[in-house]
C-alpha cells in the first residue's frame with residue numbers, strides 16, 4: 001500500500017441490485033482495517049451534489065450483508081451530467097477531505113465517474129452492481145446471481161399453475177440489451193423457448209417450435225422473454241400473435257418487473273461483494289484510479305473504466321446450443 005490516502009467515499013448509483021449493501025459493508029470495513037476514514041454518500045451523484053454525506057464505521061454496517069436494496073439509497077441525477085453539477089460535487093468532496101470515490105453501479109454510473117476523473121484527475125474506482133450482468137470485464141455483476149435465483153423460483157411457481165391448466169405462459173424478465181438473465185434463468189427453469197436481444201429467430205420459428213412441442217406431447221409451456229428481445233412485438237403482442245396462429249393454446253402473460261431487483265442477496269453475491277469491496281479500497285491505496293473491479297476465472301481483476309463501458313459482455317454461445325438441445 002503506497003498512496004497516503006486518509007479518507008474514501010462510497011456511493012450506490014443508478015439501478016439498484018441485491019449485493020450492494022454487502023459491497024458497502026466490505027468497502028467500509030476494508031477502510032477500517034487500513035485505518036482510513038470512510039464516508040457514505042446518499043442517493044448517488046445527487047447526494048454528492050447536495051453534500052449528503054454520512055460517516056461510516058465498521059459498526060455502522062452491521063447486519064446489512066443479508067439485506068437487499070442499498071442503505072445508502074440510489075438515484076439518477078441529471079445535474080451530474082453537467083460540468084456545473086460536477087463542479088459542485090468536486091467542491092463537496094474537497095470540503096469533506098475525501099480523496100477518492102468508489103461508485104457501486106452500472107455503466108451509466110461508471111461513465112459519470114470516468115468523466116469526473118477526466119475533468120478533475122479525481123481517483124475513482126467502480127464496482128459493478130446490476131442484475132443484467134451486461135458489463136464487460138467481469139463474468140458476474142453484483143445482484144445477477146440473486147436475480148437468477150429469484151426468476152427461476154418464480155418460473156417454477158408459474159409452471160405449477162401452467163401445467164395444472166395446460167397453459168402456455170410468456171414470462172417477461174429484465175434485460176433491455178442483454179439476455180444473460182433470460183437465457184440462464186430459462187435454461188435453469190426448463191423453459192421451452194427463450195427470446196433474447198442478442199438473437200432474432202423470428203416469429204415463424206417460435207410458432208414452429210411451440211407447435212412441435214405440442215405435437216410431441218407437451219401440455220404446458222413456458223416461454224421466457226427478455227425485455228429487449230428482437231421480434232418487434234412486446235410480450236403482450238407476442239402472446240396475441242401466437243394465440244391467433246395457434247388457437248389450441250390457452251395463453252397467459254406474466255411480467256416479472258421489479259421483484260427481480262429485490263430480495264436478500266445469494267451467498268454467491270455476498271461473497272463476490274466482499275471480495276470486490278476489498279479490491280476496490282486496496283486498489284485506491286495502491287494509487288490506482290479509473291478502473292472497475294471484476295471477477296474472471298475466479299480471480300478479482302481490474303479493467304479500465306472506458307473498456308468496461310465500451311466493451312460488450314457476449315452471450316454464451318454454448319449455452320444457447322444447450323438450450324436448443326434441452327427444448328427438444
Ligand code: ADP
Pocket residue numbers: 013014015045075076077078079080081082105106107108109110111112113115130
Ligand atoms: P446505471 O449506473 O445503472 O447504468 P444510469 O445510466 O441511470 O444507471 O446512470 C446513473 C447516473 O450516472 C445518472 O443518473 C447520472 O447521474 C450519471 N451519469 C450517467 N451517464 C453520465 C454521463 N454521460 N455524464 C455524467 N454523468 C452520467
